[in-house]
Amino acid sequence: MQLINKVFEDLHGSGKEALQRSVLDMMEKYGFLAKFHHHHSNSTEIKYFFPAQLRVSHPELWKLTPQESDPCSLIFNFCNGFVPHGLFPQLVSHLITLFPKLECTKHPKLYCNGAHFLLGKKSQFDLVLLCSKHCIKLVFKGYDTDSEQVAGNSLAVQVRTLIEQELERLCKQWHWLGNVHYDVCISCSACESSSATQCKRHKSASCLDQDCMHLLPISSVVNEPVTLFTCPEQVGEHSRFTLTNLHKWYSSSTSEVTVLE
Numbered sequence: 341m342q343l344i345n346k347v348f349e350d351l352h353g354s355g356k357e358a359l360q361r362s363v364l365d366m367m368e369k370y371g372f373l374a375k376f377h378h379h380h381s382n383s384t385e386i387k388y389f390f391p392a393q394l395r396v397s398h399p400e401l402w403k404l405t406p407q408e409s410d411p412c413s414l415i416f417n418f419c420n421g422f423v424p425h426g427l428f429p430q431l432v433s434h435l436i437t438l439f440p441k442l443e444c445t446k447h448p449k450l451y452c453n454g455a456h457f458l459l460g461k462k463s464q465f466d467l468v469l470l471c472s473k474h475c476i477k478l479v480f481k482g483y484d485t486d487s488e489q490v491a492g493n494s495l496a497v498q499v500r501t502l503i504e505q506e507l508e509r510l511c512k513q514w515h516w517l518g519n520v521h522y523d524v525c526i527s528c529s530a531c532e533s534s535s536a537t538q539c540k541r542h543k544s545a546s547c548l549d550q551d552c553m554h555l556l557p558i559s560s561v562v563n564e565p566v567t568l569f570t571c572p573e574q575v576g577e578h579s580r581f582t583l584t585n586l587h588k589w590y591s592s593s594t595s596e597v598t599v600l601e
């Protein structure tokens with residue numbers, strides 16, 4: 341991770357301070373930089389992040405899978421074939437600024453095409469965003485007991501709502517590329533478990549590349565704990581499968597979900 345704090349350390353004087361502030365504000369406005377307000381017992385420290393400059397990856401991040409009680413992984417698949425260049429770092433920048441509203445008190449860990457946020461009062465939830473050529477994947481994983489379940493459900497809904505709002509906004513910004521939009525998908529378990537399905541790019545039946553997975557779009561907001569999917573690529577018994585906890589991204593067991601502006 342590359343964390344740059346006090347970028348203009350060697351600049352002094354009020355004129356330079358004003359210049360520094362306006363340059364940073366402009367970079368923040370255009371999503372090249374994100375400020376994270378880190379609250380200590382009696383002071384607030386500001387850390388600066390430059391998501392677009394990150395080159396180091398973290399292989400463990402790509403292996404993270406939600407456990408049974410967590411919402412299943414959610415995938416934003418970009419319909420015209422690729423995630424527009426620069427969209428992911430801008431999304432991450434905005435989330436760094438917005439997530440402190442969601443009890444995110446620790447600064448995030450950023451990698452090349454990956455971001456790891458710790459959410460919840462006790463940092464008991466991991467939120468990982470992974471960007472590949474065609475899609476952005478969300479993994480939400482809890483590490484606490486059942487007492488935290490309700491908080492986690494409500495948090496997952498808020499996280500998804502916030503990310504979708506930001507993605508919508510960014511897609512509009514990229515309108516000059518024409519028709520930038522995405523489908524919300526899940527990865528197809530029928531194809532994943534079928535030994536007959538081979539990834540065409542890598543010629544492997546067990547390819548785990550995010551861009552090779554067969555994705556199935558979610559038709560509407562999901563409220564049921566168990567959702568039935570049909571894979572048109574498969575034939576017979578295993579072409580139907582059910583997925584649990586997709587609804588945890590959409591409905592909360594608490595009566596009210598606060599949608600952030």
Ligand SMILES: [Zn+2]
Pocket residue numbers: 528529530531532554571572573574
């Ligand atoms: Zn499939």
Ligand SMILES: [Zn+2]
Pocket residue numbers: 539540541542543544547548549552
């Ligand atoms: Zn592959």
